[in-house]
Amino acid sequence: MTKTTLTDGSPVTPDHREIDPKTGMQKAYVVLSEDERAKGFVEPVRRSYQHLICGGVTIMGQALAETYARDPFFYSGTFCAICGTHFPVGEDGQFVWDGTDQKVGTRGQR
Ligand SMILES: [Zn+2]
Numbered sequence: 688m689t690k691t692t693l694t695d696g697s698p699v700t701p702d703h704r705e706i707d708p709k710t711g712m713q714k715a716y717v718v719l720s721e722d723e724r725a726k727g728f729v730e731p732v733r734r735s736y737q738h739l740i741c742g743g744v745t746i747m748g749q750a751l752a753e754t755y756a757r758d759p760f761f762y763s764g765t766f767c768a769i770c771g772t773h774f775p776v777g778e779d780g781q782f783v784w785d786g787t788d789q790k791v792g793t794r795g796q797r
Pocket of ligand 1: 738740741742743767768769770771
């Protein structure tokens with residue numbers, strides 16, 4: 688049983704990180720497998736985040752959102768749809784979950 692797949696559930700390919708020059712996005716993104724995500728979430732499933740530098744909000748797919756909810760530290764960076772490129776996430780990153788002051792890629796304070 689593989690722990691990670693691409694967002695459509697297909698196997699991870701060596702070239703998935705290649706950037707599509709038209710969109711600035713990767714060819715494909717790695718997520719935790721459906722089985723892994725089914726083990727439960729430690730954070731709410733949130734679909735949109737705000738880039739603190741430009742103020743723009745980006746909406747991501749369900750598999751990516753569930754991967755953050757299962758493992759908030761899975762990614763080191765994410766895509767800003769307004770800037771058209773990737774920036775870091777985490778405590779010192781550039782993104783918060785939309786409508787909150789919680790940084791993307793961190794655990795919320797409970
Ligand atoms: Zn931006």
